[in-house]
Amino acid sequence: MPTDWRSLPPLTALRAFAATAELRSFSQAARVLNVTHAAVAQQVRALEDHLARPLVHREGRGVGLTADGEKLAEALGEGFAAMIRGVEALRAGEADRPVRVTLTASFAAQWLMPRLKGFWDRHPDIGLSLHPDARVMDLRRERMDLAIRYGNGDWPGVEATWLAPARLVIAGAPALTGERDLTIEDLRRMDWVLSPNWPEQDSYLRSLGLDPATLSRTDIDSDDLAIAAARQGLGLVVESLALVEADVAEGRLRLVHERAETLPAYFIVNLPGQQRAAARAFLGWLKSQV
Template sequence: MPFSRLPPLSALRAFSAFAETGSVTRAGAILNVSHAAVSQQLRNLETHLGVKLLDRSGNRLALTPEGSQLADTLIAAFGRIAQTVDALTGADADRPLHVSTSPSFASNWLMPRLAGFRTAHPEIDIMIDPTPRLNDPEPGGIDVAIRYGEAGWPGLESEPLMSSPIWIVAAPELIGDLKPERPEDLLGFPWLQELGTTEASNWFAQHGITKRLAKGIIHVPGNLMLDGARNGQGIVVTSQVAVERDVDAGRLRLLFEERAGGGYHIVTAPGAVRPQLRAFVTWLRREAARDRR
């Protein structure tokens, strides 16, 4: 590490605080120094780097493109440092474990098993955030995300949790005895799609079908989507793990299978791991292994 080439830490802290708050005064309050001291540190940083980081042409200071680039790096780096310090000192021990995952995975796999984790770890508070958005784990925020895909999320660490192909399923009372051979055979049926996703539309597009579905698509939250499918209200595209028991029990019929290599992954931010997160990840691995037996 060429430390001699790096700007003074005080200047980097002042710039990061300004970038986060958008105000020299608020940055000074965070750092417990005067706004004049912050302004001087900002000028010192620009002089050291020989790069214009701030646009002073308007009524308020604004980041230049170069300033935005440096700010993103510093905020992430200082956040990672804070996360490691908190993990080492236990400063964030009282913060609930924040878990982000899709509504369908939360309602059909995670929640039915969560009582076991609560029994083993009653001291750990948990916040489940069911959302179709891919929210990244970050210091002081989301601790872990359980994502569907094939791994490879830049800047994050991931490990496979379980394999789960994509299944296209429908209730027998909706589909009858039809044995579809091509996706086109399903164009005349109603479809259900998880709110915030385009899984059904994407599935048809992957097979070269772009025409509008005859009976349209209803967009609903993930748990309601599967309830609707069981009640015969539409065909759905979902993961095997979400509906395998329904298919085994005859409540749903498997029509097509896609992405045989797809599956769920445990996704975390790099750096030190909180004890609460370590316990939760260990439990996830055990539950997934139990399902494979």
């Protein structure tokens, strides 16, 4: 049976009466509700007018309840207790849910995953829910705690913290590049693993005097696969520095050239305001990786 919401008195009046009935005092009810004594008394009188019957009466310095008031107080006590249990259960579930993070698949695979053991060594009880997606999500609507985004860090309505460099670099397996510095002529003769239809990559190569159309190239439209191919010595790759940092540090790839720009970069993005403890812990750990 649907609830007849129009028949209910205002919730503020019911709450004021329930607090007064529990504490037997307008003044004490006002303190717990963080309103004035007069406001509580006015709400209770309004409830009595709505129901057309008295609910309270003066009793020394406090108040007593009429027979109707006792019945209503008992029903409201049960109802508000059920509401409180429901809200507390929801809050507990929200506190325990994994930290939800949206980021690109490539950044997750190449930058985050190699570092995650360090986070779980510190916080083994915190779960993560990673959502690899190239789209820019609405954090509030999608209920995301954090995002890792590529750009200039100037998005409206969110807080952005610099995380990792995204400037383009050229890298290759040491077996392919050798140890010496490579000239433009060396680069022109070498094999490449490139992304098709990526203007920023092509502009970078042209700035070095290389024509992307004339290079000996294998086109792979996936950062992860292109980096994997470069590790195998199949060609030089153009990538964001953050995506090959681990490979360079561990000797699987060698940097041949890198741009000097500081932006765009990868940023940690979150909504302003208080965050859950688990989300704060993950955010703090991410910042420690800078």
